[in-house]
Amino acid sequence: MKNFSGNVLFLDRSDINTDEIIPAKYLTENSKEALKPYLLEDLVLKGFDPRKDISGKHVVVTRGNFGCGSSREHAPWAFEVNDINMVIGEGFARIFKQNMFNCGMMAVELSPDTIDHIFKTCGGKATTIETDFGSQCMIIRADGFEEKIVFSISGFDKALVEKGGWVEYADLNY
Amino acid sequence: MGKTTAEKIFDAHTVDRPFGDITVIRLDAVFCHEITTPIAINDLVKRGKDRVFDPDKIKVVIDHVTPAKDSKTAMQGKILRDWARRNHIKDFFDIGRNGVCHALFPEKGFARPGYTIIMGDSHTCTHGAFGAFAAGVGTTDLEVGILKGVCAFHYPKSIKININGRLKKGVYAKDVILSIIGKMGVNGATNKVIEFTGNVVDDMAMEERMTLCNMAVEAGATCGICYPDMTTVSYLWEFIKGDYLSTEAALEDYQQFRADPDALYDNIIGLDVSSLEPQMTYGFKPDQVKPVSEMAGLPVDQVYIGSCTNGRLEDLRIAARVLKGNRISDSVRAIVSPATPKIYNEALQEGIIGIFMDAGFCVTNPTCGACLGMSNGVLADGEVCASTTNRNFNGRMGKGGMVHLMSPATAAASAITGFITNSALFEKIGG
Structure with a gap:
């Protein structure tokens, strides 16, 4: 199972699309590793610089409809090769969310209120998230602040994470 | 149930x-x-x-x-x-x-x-x-x-x-x-x-x-x-x-x-769509939509007609009806990509390709290229494209470019004038 804990990268906008996560011009690469330098290259967000702000981060916290647009699995892969295996948001585009779990990664949905609370209390501060996959909870810590947040993923998504992805699961079952 | x-x-x-x-x-x-x-x-x-x-x-x-x-x-x-x-x-x-x-x-x-x-x-x-x-x-x-x-x-x-x-x-x-x-x-x-x-x-x-x-x-x-x-x-x-x-x-x-x-x-x-006017996008999200009349006059650098949304024969016919007898503005470049060889060939037989070429369009082979900024019509930083494609995301057709999504008729009319234009100005009665 992959690592779902570590420093948080805040992306404070809804509807971040997969073209912003990894521009189409890099889809000619035939290896996942080659995508590493280009993650979030086209994301224009106040105070965000992809060249400085991605390194050392392992969890993304964002708003709604994350990963909309193109079906490119290059988007989760670009996160994966940058050691980011979990995105937390209000909601996700269907294909992006499925792609995350298909790769054994996690797209975790929390209520808009909880997400807003996280942004308000931790946004702009050095923040870490410690995830306990088994009990489906996480502890978020920032500058003296600490809070336990319970999350829920479906039985299918849980099985995909545990098996390492959909290819492994399907090969075993179909 | x-x-x-x-x-x-x-x-x-x-x-x-x-x-x-x-x-x-x-x-x-x-x-x-x-x-x-x-x-x-x-x-x-x-x-x-x-x-x-x-x-x-x-x-x-x-x-x-x-x-x-x-x-x-x-x-x-x-x-x-x-x-x-x-x-x-x-x-x-x-x-x-x-x-x-x-x-x-x-x-x-x-x-x-x-x-x-x-x-x-x-x-x-x-x-x-x-x-x-x-x-x-x-x-x-x-x-x-x-x-x-x-x-x-x-x-x-x-x-x-x-x-x-x-x-x-x-x-x-x-x-x-x-x-x-x-x-x-x-x-x-x-x-x-x-x-x-x-x-x-x-x-x-x-x-x-x-x-x-x-x-x-x-x-x-x-x-x-x-x-x-x-x-x-x-x-x-x-x-x-x-x-x-x-x-x-x-x-x-x-x-x-x-x-x-x-x-x-x-x-x-x-x-009820009886009173619907021609529509187009104005921002970097496909739900940022306005009537063409509210955007009319905005200059464009490139016009693109093609893609899985609007590169089929009927789309090319509609654009050709607008373009017939007109030339594109000197201030724009225009590209049409018939979506398949069959469409290309039928457009050729019907004289549609001739109308596009007489108007000053570049006719490319069937490809998705320009729509996602991979080839055949990539935008430069700061350029604006009137496009019949389906996505207007920031950087979609080229880093720093702006894409406005619209119908083939609106795209063709905009090619003639060089700015966003309602096709009613050019569509032939009963054409």
């Missing part, structure tokens, strides 16, 4: 219900192109599973960058070509026979009512125009589809959009779908199937229905669906005439995939 079209299709294809509403369905077709398939192929080879579930159900095309523009895109084509050969996939469309996947595959009769189809391409929802369940997926789903012929989805929930009234002259399927996305938002149909019904849809040709369904994903939908009717049967007849005694018999069979009147929907939306 009755069923929606998607529920009927799922119930006829269910292989497993492993968790809750997760439904593993059997696939009738797996479509592949050179951008999202090669990594799946490489992974299958690495796993020692270089095989396909059924070579006749896998349809393959090189369409995103064609001809190859560099060594990397040439390699993507080669991986796909070599794989298709060694796995005996006969429906492989290489350069000269290739076209934009969502225009080419319907033209070949590969999308049928009641089918389940996946592809590593978000605009796979286009094929729902035939009364199929067709969904874009990532490379891992595609890989499992290729190997096992199955895919997992949540059991489908549907939204029905009843489109009624009479479209005004100069208003097209593209304007309808843009206005719908503008109302629903880019997240308005996430995890849902949209059924498009009503007299406007009934009157639409398959090409227009494909334009409608193509952009369902821009509202987040898994698939757009139109009910199969005689228009569907007539379009497919050359491919199905061996299976049915008559078109009526085919229609009767396909009727089984129409939703029941008492089917349960998450939402039913009624829309």
